[in-house]
Amino acid sequence: MFFSIDPNNGIAIYEQIVRQVKFAIADGVLVPGQLLPSVRTLAVSLAINPNTIAKAFSQLQNDGIVETLRGRGIAVRGDALEACREARCSLLEDRLRGAIAEALHGGLNAREIKRIIATQLESLDGQVATVATPLPSTGNSS
Amino acid sequence: MFFSIDPNNGIAIYEQIVRQVKFAIADGVLVPGQLLPSVRTLAVSLAINPNTIAKAFSQLQNDGIVETLRGRGIAVRGDALEACREARCSLLEDRLRGAIAEALHGGLNAREIKRIIATQLESLDGQVATVATPLPSTGNSS
């Protein structure tokens, strides 16, 4: 499964799911027409109540990202890719901006922030390298 | 006032206050022995309910950062500086790490993340400079 939920990171669980579905579409992991994992399947595999999953999917439907096929499941809409790419950018930028703003406001200067970020990127990049960077020939991706 | 509260950034308001008090101490804006602004003063100036301020101060007391001086107010403890410096680092690192982790997990690679961060640093650094460090020549602002 391509979702990883942290129930204590301050972001509501259903919101984490909404974001990750959008990211997966933006990334091509979920393609237009494809069915999302079912509410019950996700609920079991993430150990989360089905209502919470349903709430996330309902919001994705409101956002025009998915559509329900009665009795069959919930599918990625044909026009979702572009919207998800834009959403991913703005969602991630917002979060990074918030974190950086707090760091600056909290008394760190740009150099210290950059050093922290570089450290985090190194340690985190390794963990997801096999998933997120399947192109070994990129050369200097960092 | 050195607090800036965003009621919609996902972090609880009382938690934002706790963090910013710790940052102010780590930064030397608040020094050991100094009284915090009163609950009422802060509530009015931030347009926030006094209960929320009180909850933040209560948590600061639990964290061993401040102490109540009966009849006088709430003061920064003598041993708070070191704890706040450590807390600042870990709090900010945690938040930055979370944001970066989501970005990597969401399909951005390190280069793209660095570009976004550089952009945010440029735009934010300018804004904060005028707000957070208004006294370039002061030397001993406390």
Next chain:
Amino acid sequence: MFFSIDPNNGIAIYEQIVRQVKFAIADGVLVPGQLLPSVRTLAVSLAINPNTIAKAFSQLQNDGIVETLRGRGIAVRGDALEACREARCSLLEDRLRGAIAEALHGGLNAREIKRIIATQLESLDGQVATVATPLPSTGNSS
């Protein structure tokens, strides 16, 4: 209370609430800035689960009709009136159109439908006359 819910009329309860809130705003019964009845209050007075009320209010927020004032309640937005007037028209027209289409398709002709409608209007109009037609000078309101 200005809501009347029928749990068995085929329309979801939360959807009935959404419609009636919009109608109340369109009608001036709820005015911009005014707080909606609280979730708990409505739940008790309508004998409906609070979650169902909350779901309705959440959809009203998605529709841009209301906004939540943290800790105070949910208020009608300043720009809700026009949107609700338009929504009322289209929602009611859709439902009337559906009913008429079924009647025509089911073998009634326009004259029979008009007769039924006239009968219903007479009996129903009387019931709500004091609420819905406060203008005695209209002359031929029917």
Next chain:
Amino acid sequence: MFFSIDPNNGIAIYEQIVRQVKFAIADGVLVPGQLLPSVRTLAVSLAINPNTIAKAFSQLQNDGIVETLRGRGIAVRGDALEACREARCSLLEDRLRGAIAEALHGGLNAREIKRIIATQLESLDGQVATVATPLPSTGNSS
């Protein structure tokens, strides 16, 4: 085929089929003794799951409108005409009454409702005429 199903009009699909069968009988399009189209035929022509058709037919049997002729199919019962005429009236009246009640409750007065109805009758009557009344010489279909 004399059925037109709208999967999104709020009425359950099987219920739409039940109603339309009754209307067809009331209208003489289906006569006592006549076989209904088979479950499979209807399922294909309406692009609906056979289970849904079967559920509708089962309810028609419970309502005493049709009977199963073993090995031959499902036929309109000899005494169905009168029951369907009554059912048609009450079903359509109920729906029209519901729509009108909501319109009155929602703040429209009888005059506005009548104007909407007249508009709908005009536009719908034309469309339905070509489908439901294949008699080009009728002249005054209302």
Next chain:
DNA sequence: GTGGTCTAGACCACC
């Protein structure tokens, strides 16, 4: 099997 709706009841943050 699928999602949609609803009830019942809990905890949280904020006023």
Next chain:
DNA sequence: GTGGTCTAGACCACC
């Protein structure tokens, strides 16, 4: 007091 989120479990319509 206020709304927001979450869990647990039920029933429905449709496939």
